Amino acid sequence: MEIRELEYFLACCETGSFTAAARKVHLVQSAMSSAIARLERDLGVELFDRTVTPVAVTEHGEALRTAAQRVLDAVRSARDEVHAVGGRVRGTVVLGSTFSTGPLDLATVLTGLRTRHPEVVVQLRQSSAGSTGNLLAVLDGSLDIALTASNERPPDGIVLRPLIExxxxxxxxxxxxxxxxxxxxxxxxxxxxxxxxxxxxxxxxxxxxxxxxxxxxxxxxxxxxxxxxxxxxxxxxxxxxxxxxxxxxxxxxxxxxxxxxWRLSAAVSTRRRPAAATVALLDALGEAADRAAGARD
Structure with missing residues (x-):
């Protein structure tokens, strides 16, 4: 099993089509099909149900999907950490946000982060599921940071860093x-x-x-x-x-x-070590919160 095959597998899960997945990763369709078949032979199970359109992920495929995402996240994190040793912060941070961040100016935070660390990419996600949905997404790894306004005790595996009140x-x-x-x-x-x-x-x-x-x-x-x-x-x-x-x-x-x-906090997982890019965004959020608090005083 190779990392590249896991990337192809996740592309198929996301698109529901071998053809669309091949296009997404710049591969010919026959090579994509061969890679998935090779992965299935290696594991001894079928990962996709090809009798339906779009192709459906099987029970075994769902199990691999979660594990594959963890592996790829770890690989990306390792690469980012190596670059961070030399002072070069890079990588992608997935940030979940409430619809309102109150006095905290999120646009200024993201603009300042890009100026300071141009190789950091922030993917912003906003969901009508609110703070509860964002906390669950941090737990399952689909978010690196969640801006949450929940006053409830967070679930195990989550720590809240207070920002604004x-x-x-x-x-x-x-x-x-x-x-x-x-x-x-x-x-x-x-x-x-x-x-x-x-x-x-x-x-x-x-x-x-x-x-x-x-x-x-x-x-x-x-x-x-x-x-x-x-x-x-x-x-x-x-x-x-x-x-x-x-x-x-x-x-x-x-x-x-x-x-x-109303309290705004940054929620992060205690079960995963944050990558350098995640730490950089957390620092920027904290600095913006301090400025907002100072302006009110």
Whole structure:
């Protein structure tokens, strides 16, 4: 079994076609088919079901897929570490992010990282699965770093590096009865029609904890749309202060509950040694968080 064959195998898994996989890795289709057949002979199992289109990965293939990805990740990491000894940081970092990073300017972070380390490639992933989905992706290795807003204890194998913390606010329409208040308490919101973020989001967990779970709440997976709906009088909500903005008709009222905050952290695995490129991005995120905290002070 050769590393090159594992790369070809994963390309077939990704594309569902030997022809498309061959095109992806710049190989002729016959050579791709021969490589996969050779790998199957070596393992003594069928890795793909060729009777369907697109080709389907078999149970044995799924087992190899996970192991093959680990092997290739280790090979890339080894190459990157060798280059890092000479001060040359290179490699790919897969970063999962929440839809909002609050006061942390992610665009500036990524631009600065590219200037400092031009051979580092960051692949940014954003998912409506929220913080829970991002944490699971760090565990299974599909993300190197996840920016998460979860206030829950992370699963085993994950460590959170705190970056940003800011208060939650009550967002309502400007003519709402609570809009003129200097501050509101959670008990003031018991009768409110509160819009909620989807399950798995850190904000959803926080709002459910404060106001109790809602069986039929309107769920919105976008901070901007949430703010516009509130401004239009569709409902009210709780959100981080920086995400509320100042849209038309929107009023933001401080929440009198110091323990209710929005926290952004960088989640990394404790089971894998981070590559030099991952460390460089973590350092850049930490520096940006320090600057954001200093600006607020």
């Amino acid at each position: 800011e208060p939650l606010v009550f967002a309502c329409r400007a003519d709402h009865p609570l809009a003129a208040r200097a501050a509101v308490t959670p008990s003031d919101l018991s009768a409110e029609s509160v819009l909620r973020f989807p399950p798995g989001w850190g904000m959803r967990h926080t709002v459910d904890r404060v106001l109790g779970p809602a069986r039929a709440a309107t769920e919105v997976a976008d901070y901007g749309l949430m703010a516009r709906l509130v401004g239009a009088g569709f409902g009210t909500t709780l959100m981080p202060a920086s995400a509320a903005g100042t849209g038309d008709g929107l009023c933001v009222v401080p929440l009198e509950a110091p323990d209710l905050t």
